[in-house]
Structures are given as C-alpha cells and as structure tokens.
Amino acid sequence: MAINQSLAHGLNILLLYEASTPLFTVSEISKQLGYSQSKTYRLVRTLTQYDLLREENGTAQYTLGLNTLRLGLLAKGQFNLSSLAKPFMKELSLRTKETVLLTAVNGTRGVVLERVESEEPVRFSIFQPGVTLPLHCGASSKILMAHLPEEEWDHIISKEGLKRYTPHTLTEAESLKAHLRQIRKRGVAFSDQEVDRDVRAVAAPILDPNGELIAGVSIAGPLYRISRRRVGELSKLVMEYAQKISSQFRNESNIAARGGSTNIQRKRRV
Incomplete structure (x- = not known):
C-alpha cells in the first residue's frame, strides 16, 4: 500500500517531540527532518489547525497540542484497562478452569489486550496480548462488532472481508449482521469452532x-470441556464478570473525574 507522504511527513514532526525537547521552531523542524521551510510551515500550520501542535505564547516555538494529550490518555487508558481487568480475569479463569481473554476494537480488527491462561493440561493457549483478530468470527471478536454502530459494519466487511477459517465461520454479510443483532440483544456471544477447530468460547461486553x-x-x-x-x-x-x-x-x-490519581479514561474503541 502506498504511503501518503504528506501524512507521513506530519507524523514525523510529531515524533520529534520528547520530554527533553518539548519545543521546536519551524526552522528547527525543517533542519532536523530535511524539509524545506515552506513545506515545514504548511505542515505545522495543518497540525496546529487540528490542535496536534500549538504555538507557545507567541514565541514561534511549537509544542504538542491538546489533541495529542487526549490521544495519549486514550492509549494509556487501554493499558490501565488491562491492569484493572486482570484480577477479575484471574478469578474467572480459576472458577471456570478455562482461558480468559480481554479484547478491544482496533480500527477494523480486534486486538487482544490481556490473557489469563487456563492451568489445565489441555487448554486454549493462542492469542497472545497484542495479536489482532478478525471481527466477524469468534466470540471474543463478535461481541465487539455487535456493539459497534451498524453503519460501521459495512466498512469493516468491505475492508477486511469475511474470510472462512473453518466450516463454521459465517461468511455471508446479511447472515452475519442478523447474528450480530442477536448477540447485541442477548448481551452475550457464543462461538463454536469458528476460528479454530475444537475450540468454543463465550463473551460479554464491557460497557x-x-x-x-x-x-x-x-x-x-476445548470442545470436549465446553x-x-x-x-x-x-x-x-x-x-x-463483564459487569x-x-x-x-x-x-x-x-475517581479520575474528581481529580484522583487514576489514569483510567473512557474510550469507545482502541
């Protein structure tokens, strides 16, 4: 896929910023990245319009804007959510003797945030944290897609397709949509060998x-235990446990809203 050069150049500017270098002039950015002064000025102006950069009190020096702070807090909240959920996941795994996953939406795919593996000799042991998943199959993914706005489903299907992983995978768009509506109504998803043979799963949303x-x-x-x-x-x-x-x-x-120390932030998707 071709890289959008203007976008890449703008991102390169944002990635210059460190705790030790919180301020740059247009000339400094131009020199560091090898861009022309006029091009750098245009990029900085665009980033400023989107509040990704801001000028520091009329000094012609630019620092990160409020939208970069907002995005950073959202990303940090993702990791805090894993820490918050982990004790409950461990308890649920002990009660069920099965593997427990925490997943979230990442663009048009799901992503595994955390995993507590079963201690049974035979167990579901794939999907390490950080692995991305298709949203159209598997309980851990379908529960996410079901709770997204329906207008986003077509975009996900168009971009990712409906790959068949096993004979149990739903690959017809309208059937999938009807299934997702049922999941949303029931508040729980079930999958029977949709991604991996001999694996079943159930999932619920964290709202x-x-x-x-x-x-x-x-x-x-495994199938024989579930x-x-x-x-x-x-x-x-x-x-x-989702509740x-x-x-x-x-x-x-x-607590955070009252000015406490926690960094948990509300987010709709990862």
Missing part, C-alpha cells in the same frame, strides 16, 4: 455508563 463499548471479556476452551450443556453456565459467568469490570471501570473513572 461504560452510557452503554458504549469499552472492551470484551471471553472464556475459551459442552453445549455448559455454555449456559459459562454465559452467565462471563456476563457477571464487575464495567463497574470497576466506572468507579475508577469517577
């Missing part, structure tokens, strides 16, 4: 007080 998606928590394990009879029990548990994490997130956010 903010406004009902907007923060992340998803899921339980995954029987269809057990799915109901696991669904209740994953919904219970616990949501409540804890809300408490931490309230």
Whole structure:
C-alpha cells in the first residue's frame, strides 16, 4: 500500500517531540527532518489547525497540542484497562478452569489486550496480548462488532472481508449482521469452532455508563470441556464478570473525574 507522504511527513514532526525537547521552531523542524521551510510551515500550520501542535505564547516555538494529550490518555487508558481487568480475569479463569481473554476494537480488527491462561493440561493457549483478530468470527471478536454502530459494519466487511477459517465461520454479510443483532440483544456471544477447530468460547461486553463499548471479556476452551450443556453456565459467568469490570471501570473513572490519581479514561474503541 502506498504511503501518503504528506501524512507521513506530519507524523514525523510529531515524533520529534520528547520530554527533553518539548519545543521546536519551524526552522528547527525543517533542519532536523530535511524539509524545506515552506513545506515545514504548511505542515505545522495543518497540525496546529487540528490542535496536534500549538504555538507557545507567541514565541514561534511549537509544542504538542491538546489533541495529542487526549490521544495519549486514550492509549494509556487501554493499558490501565488491562491492569484493572486482570484480577477479575484471574478469578474467572480459576472458577471456570478455562482461558480468559480481554479484547478491544482496533480500527477494523480486534486486538487482544490481556490473557489469563487456563492451568489445565489441555487448554486454549493462542492469542497472545497484542495479536489482532478478525471481527466477524469468534466470540471474543463478535461481541465487539455487535456493539459497534451498524453503519460501521459495512466498512469493516468491505475492508477486511469475511474470510472462512473453518466450516463454521459465517461468511455471508446479511447472515452475519442478523447474528450480530442477536448477540447485541442477548448481551452475550457464543462461538463454536469458528476460528479454530475444537475450540468454543463465550463473551460479554464491557460497557461504560452510557452503554458504549469499552472492551470484551471471553472464556475459551476445548470442545470436549465446553459442552453445549455448559455454555449456559459459562454465559452467565462471563456476563457477571463483564459487569464487575464495567463497574470497576466506572468507579475508577469517577475517581479520575474528581481529580484522583487514576489514569483510567473512557474510550469507545482502541
């Protein structure tokens, strides 16, 4: 894929900033990056218009703007969410003896934020933190896609496609959309060998007080242990723990709003 040069040059300017170098003039940026003065000025002006840079009190020196702070806090909140959720995930894994995943939306894909692996000899042990996932299959991903605005579904499908991983993967757009609506209505997702053979999973959404998606928590394990009879029990548990994490997130956010020390920030997607 071709790189948008103007975008790349603008990002290069933002990446110049460090704690030790919080201020630059246009001339300094031009010299550091090898861009012409006129080009650098145009880029800095655009970044300033989007509040990614701001001029420091009429000094002709530029520092990072409020939108870079906002984005940084959102990114930091992602990692704080993992720390916040981990104790609940460990407890859920111990209760179920299965692997528990924390996932979130990353553009048009899902991403694994955290994982607590089952201690059973036979266990679901893939999907390390940082791995990205398709959103159209697997409980840990479908729970995310189901809670996105429906107008975003077509964009995700258009960009990512509906790859068939197993005979159980849904690959027809309208069938998938109907399935996602059912998931959203029930508040829980179930997958039966949709991404990996011999693996079943259930998942529930972690929502903010406004009902907007923060992340998803899921339980995954081998087919022979997650029987269809057990799915109901696991669904209740994953919904219970998703609610616990949501409540804890809300408490931490309230502390932050009152000026406390926590760095948890509300976010709709990663």
